[in-house]
Amino acid sequence: MIAKQARSTPIPLGLYWASMIFTLLLFNLLSRAAVAFHCTIPHPPLAHRSSSITSKLALASDGENGDATVAVKATDLDDSLGLSPEERTVVNVHRVCKDSVVYVTSVLKTNVRSGSSNRSRQWQRRRSKAKVPEQGDDDNDEQQQKQQKLPQGRALGSGSGFVVDSAGYIVTNYHVIQRAYESNQAMIRYDTFWDGLATNATKRMKDSVTPFNADSEIMDDLENFIRQSTCALSGRDSMVVNSSSTSLPAQVFVRFGTNGDGSYYPCEIVDVVKELDVAVLKMKISNPLSSLKALAYGSSSDLLVGQSLLAIGNPFGLDRTLSSGLVSALGRSVTGVAGNAIKNCIQTDAAINPGNSGGPLLTLNGGVVGVNTMIISTSGSSAGIGFAVPGDNVKESTDSIVELDKERRLRNAKRKGRGFLGVEVATSSSLEASFRKRLSVSNTNNEGDGVGAFLTSIAADSPLFHSAIDTTSITNGNIHLGDRIVNVGGNPIANGREFVSDMKKRVEGEQLSLTIENGDREKRVVYVTLGRIPL
Numbered sequence: 001m002i003a004k005q006a007r008s009t010p011i012p013l014g015l016y017w018a019s020m021i022f023t024l025l026l027f028n029l030l031s032r033a034a035v036a037f038h039c040t041i042p043h044p045p046l047a048h049r050s051s052s053i054t055s056k057l058a059l060a061s062d063g064e065n066g067d068a069t070v071a072v073k074a075t076d077l078d079d080s081l082g083l084s085p086e087e088r089t090v091v092n093v094h095r096v097c098k099d100s101v102v103y104v105t106s107v108l109k110t111n112v113r114s115g116s117s118n119r120s121r122q123w124q125r126r127r128s129k130a131k132v133p134e135q136g137d138d139d140n141d142e143q144q145q146k147q148q149k150l151p152q153g154r155a156l157g158s159g160s161g162f163v164v165d166s167a168g169y170i171v172t173n174y175h176v177i178q179r180a181y182e183s184n185q186a187m188i189r190y191d192t193f194w195d196g197l198a199t200n201a202t203k204r205m206k207d208s209v210t211p212f213n214a215d216s217e218i219m220d221d222l223e224n225f226i227r228q229s230t231c232a233l234s235g236r237d238s239m240v241v242n243s244s245s246t247s248l249p250a251q252v253f254v255r256f257g258t259n260g261d262g263s264y265y266p267c268e269i270v271d272v273v274k275e276l277d278v279a280v281l282k283m284k285i286s287n288p289l290s291s292l293k294a295l296a297y298g299s300s301s302d303l304l305v306g307q308s309l310l311a312i313g314n315p316f317g318l319d320r321t322l323s324s325g326l327v328s329a330l331g332r333s334v335t336g337v338a339g340n341a342i343k344n345c346i347q348t349d350a351a352i353n354p355g356n357s358g359g360p361l362l363t364l365n366g367g368v369v370g371v372n373t374m375i376i377s378t379s380g381s382s383a384g385i386g387f388a389v390p391g392d393n394v395k396e397s398t399d400s401i402v403e404l405d406k407e408r409r410l411r412n413a414k415r416k417g418r419g420f421l422g423v424e425v426a427t428s429s430s431l432e433a434s435f436r437k438r439l440s441v442s443n444t445n446n447e448g449d450g451v452g453a454f455l456t457s458i459a460a461d462s463p464l465f466h467s468a469i470d471t472t473s474i475t476n477g478n479i480h481l482g483d484r485i486v487n488v489g490g491n492p493i494a495n496g497r498e499f500v501s502d503m504k505k506r507v508e509g510e511q512l513s514l515t516i517e518n519g520d521r522e523k524r525v526v527y528v529t530l531g532r533i534p535l
Contacts, residue, residue, distance in 0.1 A: 090324060093310055093366045098320040100295045101312045101359060102254040104172050105158035106180035107150055109249055150253060150264055156180050160313035160359030161254060166292045168283035169402045170254060172358035173373055174272045175337045177279055180250035181269050187249055201226050252281060257319045271401045274338035276389050277373050280401045295360055298367025300390040302430050303327050311350040311372055313359030325350030334374060334387050345387045346370045352386035361388040407533045419506035419530025422462025425453040425496040432495055435472060438479045452484035452517060453499035463528040487515035508532050
């Protein structure tokens with residue numbers, strides 16, 4: 001018996017294609033969901049284990065683009081490279097000190113003050129502002145660009161410098177900023193002349209009309225008329241009364257390397273010491289940068305011929321360039337920009353090129369022992385004969401400039417400044433060693449451990465001037481041992497540097513007890529009240 005063939009129910013063609021399209025859409029939707037779910041699954045942390053240096057690497061992942069970054073200790077990397085002890089020392093000095101070396105440049109601004117030109121520029125600015133609507137974000141971007149770029153103008157010179165105080169003080173060569181300094185001084189003298197002329201003319205006019213009992217409003221009008229007349233004759237803007245750093249024609253800028261954000265920071269010229277070819281700058285920043293680290297000074301008087309030296313600077317604008325050499329000679333005398341002889345200069349064969357001027361000359365301990373200032377060359381580039389101003393002289397001069405400027409700023413802010421004792425002590429380690437040796441020889445009990453700060457001079461306005469203090473001196477090679485300060489306010493003093501560091505923390509008006517010991521080891525206590533630093 002043959003089975004009957006099953007009959008199939010026909011499916012409409014439209015329903016068939018509709019089901020197929022729905023199936024494809026559902027498959028596409030499920031595929032996208034699966035991909036999205038797979039991407040959001042966090043990857044397990046990478047575990048890197050090896051017997052090589054990479055076992056000490058820390059691997060991390062960037063949350064935005066997923067790029068892996070490797071963090072490694074510098075000392076571990078040095079180990080893997082097989083550096084010699086001397087190479088390690090050089091690498092570490094550059095690694096620690098390079099961020100404190102800056103590129104210094106100065107610009108003569110194009111918008112030099114003049115009455116007609118200022119008015120025309122103001123009119124052009126008003127036109128440009130009327131054409132372009134102001135937006136807050138655009139203003140912020142413009143401010144950022146002004147910080148990162150130099151203003152338009154004529155370049156006046158460039159060189160190097162280094163940070164000496166975390167408050168933003170920088171030391172460089174005077175000849176690096178000489179043209180900017182002279183331009184600003186000329187403008188200050190010009191303003192002073194016209195301001196004095198207007199003041200004298202106003203005074204004479206008031207004296208001449210006083211007998212006639214003139215009205216005060218008339219006197220004020222006369223004074224304004226004289227002021228405006230002198231401003232018109234001098235070509236100055238009538239709004240400029242005193243020469244501030246923003247109204248001066250030349251501006252100095254510093255840059256902390258191009259491997260960072262490349263920003264230029266404006267600076268003011270605090271003071272210069274032409275006789276040493278050095279200048280002190282102050283960055284115009286409201287809050288000190290956290291990255292500012294001052295370089296420590298070494299002792300240039302302790303250098304020996306043949307000792308290794310390092311120079312960091314910006315030759316030809318190449319930031320943080322390192323060169324090494326030796327102390328070729330000591331006690332050289334070179335002629336500075338002021339025409340005088342700078343004595344005790346350091347001669348070195350470390351490569352010093354145009355742009356290195358103002359940069360630090362360092363020992364392998366990272367201490368600043370000189371400021372690179374000039375070279376002898378027939379080609380204008382390094383010929384292996386370079387000179388640096390001795391660091392001891394630079395430190396003595398620039399430290400006083402920085403302290404006086406800090407004191408001035410504190411007084412302007414109506415705050416108490418640092419206390420003034422008015423004494424000088426020996427801070428050179430070699431000089432102190434000579435004094436300690438002499439103290440041991442003169443002491444019959446051989447207990448001359450030499451602790452304390454050797455007093456070398458006392459100012460006439462010092463609180464200790466009338467305390468019968470005997471100072472230490474050297475005459476024709478003979479050492480006369482005087483008094484030493486061995487204790488300040490109950491704190492023992494080991495040497496002159498420790499005493500200076502302690503006194504920097506004292507404020508004006510503070511009362512102190514000083515324990516003073518003479519060459520015979522006899523002690524006495526003197527009570528003083530710290531005075532005000534004379535400006």
